[in-house]
Amino acid sequence: MLNNKDVTDILNDLSDSSLNEDSPIIIKNEKFSTAALVFSVRMPLTGHNLAYASLLARMQMNASASYPTLSAQQVILADLYDLDFAVVPQLYGNKLVLSYIANFIEPREILDPDYNYERIIKILTDIIQHPSFDQELLDFSKKQLTDSYRELMESPANRALDNFFRLWYKDNPDYANSFMGPIEEIENADLDSIKKYAQNLHQAPALISGMARDKKFVSKLAEKGFNFAGLLDEFWSINNQIPAPKDVIDKVENQGNIQAQLYMGYGFHDKSMTFKEQAAGLVLVQYLAGDQSSKLFTKIREELGAAYAVDANNYANNSLFLINAGLDPTLVDAAKKIINEEIEKVKNGEIDSDLFAKAKKSIRNLRLIREDQESFYLAEILKKSLFVSYSDIDFSKLITQTTTKSLIDFTKKLSLNESYVLK
Incomplete structure (x- = not known):
């Protein structure tokens, strides 16, 4: 190492x-x-x-x-x-x-x-x-x-x-x-x-x-x-972000699957997601669905008794914070309610301080693992070449500087634009 x-x-x-x-x-x-x-x-x-x-x-x-x-x-x-x-x-x-x-x-x-x-x-x-x-x-x-x-x-x-x-x-x-x-x-x-x-x-x-x-x-x-x-030609590009849609979509499709797939897309509604906000989004991902001790996984498992998988991703360039879960089709509505409630709790400042600290530590540990791989540095070159302002960014430092207020401010710019269920 x-x-x-x-x-x-x-x-x-x-x-x-x-x-x-x-x-x-x-x-x-x-x-x-x-x-x-x-x-x-x-x-x-x-x-x-x-x-x-x-x-x-x-x-x-x-x-x-x-x-x-x-x-x-x-x-x-x-x-x-x-x-x-x-x-x-x-x-x-x-x-x-x-x-x-x-x-x-x-x-x-x-x-x-x-x-x-x-x-x-x-x-x-x-x-x-x-x-x-x-x-x-x-x-x-x-x-x-x-x-x-x-x-x-x-x-x-x-x-x-x-x-x-x-x-x-x-x-x-x-x-x-x-x-x-x-x-x-x-x-x-x-x-x-x-x-x-x-x-x-x-x-x-x-x-x-x-x-x-x-x-x-x-x-x-x-x-x-x-x-x-x-x-x-210059390789870098000034604007790569795609704005979030304004429409609200709620759709359910039935195919007779044993396990339902739930996708809840929260649009980030601002001109662009800054690197500080991207760091906050990454911490929120880990806080909500980083592992089996994360807020959503434990909440869905405790209250509903089952969850095959709960995951989250912050697609910064797509202005999208996406949460997805695989669960029993009969539990979809209850899971949607829990997910929305947890997002609202973060907006209101109801954040588990121990879990928040653990989320930041997990991200730092994951980065240390990635830094032991050649692909990490190749990806850094590409990002620094493609995004003009990324060359001056220390992302590890941004994670360290992320506070609970950072999460609150980030989630306040999120709103649910799409709920999609495939049963």
């Missing part, structure tokens, strides 16, 4: 990297045996962009122009000591970021003269920049996604979440897709349309980031290897 000095050194290196300069942003890796290279492309979030990003991601993880078959690409990545390569669409409010993420063993860890930064980055840039547009590959990738989608939708919890967001964004359907975009767009995609989409990505704002022991050399290789016009 990394000690405090290790973490401080890495974060200081991240702070020292100017996020206003052109990419790449490679921070020095002194603590991990693996390095990472990430190439990210930013675009507006639309149903079309998400569907095609999901399809292109799957195609590029399967094959590329340089390695045109599934086996060929798998062999070359395995030859790089099982380099881990993933292409991941990520949602940040009204923005979509398509990230190509490669994790690989630092060359200094292996006594192999043929395994070096030059070869690794050459192979990665070839795969990322030169997709294969082959009908068989397209059909295979589409089938993978449609099979995954059907499997996801077989779960009542996933189906309920998908339905919830479709209602939440009924007036803005581009934001309504919670998984891989409209499945019909994926099914109807052809070679010409996916090729045009991939070509257009070269003009979208792009970012090179990562971690490496020889950060200057890797930066030089990556800068030389990637040839995207979008690298010359």
Whole structure:
């Protein structure tokens, strides 16, 4: 596990990297045996962009122009000591970021003269920049996604979440897709349309980031290897938050499930959610539904006698505080009453001080665990690059500074906009 000095050194290196300069942003890796290279492309979030990003991601993880078959690409990545390569669409409010993420063993860890930064980055840039547009590959990738989608939708919890967001964004359907975009767009995609989409990505704002022991050399290789016009554009975005809807929706659907899925969406009604308010929202998540000792889980279990699951999330970029529970269909109305009552209690200052302190401590402990993972620092680079004001934020400090008044002020800006139940 990394000690405090290790973490401080890495974060200081991240702070020292100017996020206003052109990419790449490679921070020095002194603590991990693996390095990472990430190439990210930013675009507006639309149903079309998400569907095609999901399809292109799957195609590029399967094959590329340089390695045109599934086996060929798998062999070359395995030859790089099982380099881990993933292409991941990520949602940040009204923005979509398509990230190509490669994790690989630092060359200094292996006594192999043929395994070096030059070869690794050459192979990665070839795969990322030169997709294969082959009908068989397209059909295979589409089938993978449609099979995954059907499997996801077989779960009542996933189906309920998908339905919830479709209602939440009924007036803005581009934001309504919670998984891989409209499945019909994926099914109807052809070679010409996916090729045009991939070509257009070269003009979208792009970012090179990562971690490496020889950060200057890797930066030089990556800068030389990637040839995207979008690298010359600013990657950051001024406004990513989607306002909460004004409508109030209360809907129940019956499918005869043994377990009901309850989703209660509280809109955050202000111009934007500040980072201080995001910290308060995170503490409220932990306070209400962080674990089995949290306020809602114990309350529902004590008063109703059963709760399969109780969870909460603060979707800051969506202006949404979401609480969901899986329980007996006959207990839904009683659970809704308890959830609303607990939100009102926080608004009125009725906060369990011991549970509040425990919630803050749990968040700090979870962060310590995350700081022992390379992915934490890669995510920090992306957030600091995407959100202009995030570069000056110490989120751990904001959690420490969060008070019960912070929770009161935060909940006073919440109002119930949607209650959705799938039975």
